[in-house]
Amino acid sequence: MGSSSAQDRSTLPIDRLIASRSRSIDASGIRKVFDLGAKLKDPINLSIGQPDFAVPEVMREAAAHAIRENRSGYSVTQGIPDLHQAIWRHLERDVGWKGPTSDLGCIVTSGTSGGLLLGLMAVLDPGDEFIAPDPYFVMYPQMARMMGARCVTCDTYPDFRMTAERVEPLITPRTKAVLVNSPSNPCGTVLTGAEMADLVDLCRRKGVLLVSDEIYDEFCFADGREEGRCPSPARMSEECLLIRGFGKTYGCTGWRLGYAAGPMPIIQEIAKFQQYTFVCAPTPLQWGVIPAFDVDLSPVVAEYTRRRDMVVQALEGVTTVARPCGAFYAFVEVPRRLGLTATQFVERAIAERVLVIPGNVFSTRDTHFRLSFATLPAKLEEGLSILRRLMQ
Numbered sequence: 001m002g003s004s005s006a007q008d009r010s011t012l013p014i015d016r017l018i019a020s021r022s023r024s025i026d027a028s029g030i031r032k033v034f035d036l037g038a039k040l041k042d043p044i045n046l047s048i049g050q051p052d053f054a055v056p057e058v059m060r061e062a063a064a065h066a067i068r069e070n071r072s073g074y075s076v077t078q079g080i081p082d083l084h085q086a087i088w089r090h091l092e093r094d095v096g097w098k099g100p101t102s103d104l105g106c107i108v109t110s111g112t113s114g115g116l117l118l119g120l121m122a123v124l125d126p127g128d129e130f131i132a133p134d135p136y137f138v139m140y141p142q143m144a145r146m147m148g149a150r151c152v153t154c155d156t157y158p159d160f161r162m163t164a165e166r167v168e169p170l171i172t173p174r175t176k177a178v179l180v181n182s183p184s185n186p187c188g189t190v191l192t193g194a195e196m197a198d199l200v201d202l203c204r205r206k207g208v209l210l211v212s213d214e215i216y217d218e219f220c221f222a223d224g225r226e227e228g229r230c231p232s233p234a235r236m237s238e239e240c241l242l243i244r245g246f247g248k249t250y251g252c253t254g255w256r257l258g259y260a261a262g263p264m265p266i267i268q269e270i271a272k273f274q275q276y277t278f279v280c281a282p283t284p285l286q287w288g289v290i291p292a293f294d295v296d297l298s299p300v301v302a303e304y305t306r307r308r309d310m311v312v313q314a315l316e317g318v319t320t321v322a323r324p325c326g327a328f329y330a331f332v333e334v335p336r337r338l339g340l341t342a343t344q345f346v347e348r349a350i351a352e353r354v355l356v357i358p359g360n361v362f363s364t365r366d367t368h369f370r371l372s373f374a375t376l377p378a379k380l381e382e383g384l385s386i387l388r389r390l391m392q
C-alpha cells in the first residue's frame, strides 16, 4: 500500500501544481547558516535571533495556570478581553493611546509576524508598493511577494537610518505604506524622536500608512532612549499601525504572540483575515502574557547594553560598526581591504566555528554580516576575538 501511494504521488505534475508565488520565494538564508552550524562541533553561535534568558516565572505560571484550568479553547478573534485591557493600559502609559474607541482598535496576533502579514494584507493589492529599509528584516520582501505586491527598499547605508529624506523620493502613486523598524533587525538602529516625527509628517502629507514594527521596543539602550523611552511614531499620531510582540522581549518566541493597534478600520480588516487564517492567537499563552507588562526588564536591558559595549570595543580599529542602540544585533562591515564579499567572509568565520549571517540575507548588498549578542558573554568574547583576527 505504502509503495503504491508513493507511486501515485510521483505521477502528479508537481511542476505545474506549485504556484509561481511559491517559486518567487527562497528558503531563509538564516536557515542555511543554521544548517551549516548543525554540522559543527562546539560552534560559537552569534547568529541567534532570540534572547538567551528564561521567560519570567510570573508569565510561565500564568500560562500553566490557564492550561490547568482548561482555558484551551478558541478565544474571540481579537483576543481575550483581559489581555486587551492589559494592552490598552500599557499603550496609554507608553504612547498615550486611550482605546478602544471607534477610531482606535487593537487585535492580539499570532506573533509579530501574524500582525505584519495580516496588516500588510489589509492594505496591499497586487501591484501595490510599500517602502522598507535596506537592510531589512528578512520577512518584509517575502511578504510582499506572497501578496503580489512590491517591497521597495530604501538604501540606508552606511548609518542605517531610514529618514524621511531617504524615503520621500521612493513614494509613487502605488505606495500604500512605509514600514519602519526601530530598534532594527539586523542593525540595532534606533531612530530619534525627530526622525520619527519627520516620517509621520511625510506619511501624512503623502496619504500613506506608517507601519511601525516595534518588536524590540523594550530592548532600547539608554543612548537610544528619549525621556526614558524608545521613540515611537505612536506618540505623535494615532494614524499609524503599531505592530508589537512579546517573543523577543520576554524570551517566549515560541509562544507566537503579538498585537497590532491603530486605526480601527484597518484593525477590523485584520480581524477579518485573522478569522479565516490563524482564527485566534494561542489562548492559554494569551493568559500567559497578561503579567508581562509588569515585569521589570531593566536587568536584561543592562546585560544587553554590556554585551553591545563588548562588541563595539572588540571590533574597534579593525572595521566599522554603526553603534547599535537597541535589539541585540550589530551589522558589521567586512573590511574592504580584505577584498571579500560578506558571504566569503562568513564562510571563513564558519570554518573557524563562528556562526554569523551574511548581509545579503538582509540586503541587496553583500558587504556586512549580522552578529547577534544574544549569547553568553564567554562565547561572545571568544567569537569576537576570532572575528577580529579574521578582519586584521
Ligand SMILES: Cc1ncc(COP(=O)(O)O)c(C=O)c1O
Residues within 6 Å of the ligand: 049, 110, 111, 112, 113, 114, 137, 181, 184, 185, 213, 215, 245, 246, 247, 248, 253, 256, 257, 258
Ligand atoms: C524586526 C522583526 N519583526 C518581526 C519579527 C517576527 O517576530 P515574531 O516571532 O513575533 O513573529 C522578527 C523576528 O525576528 C523581527 O526581527
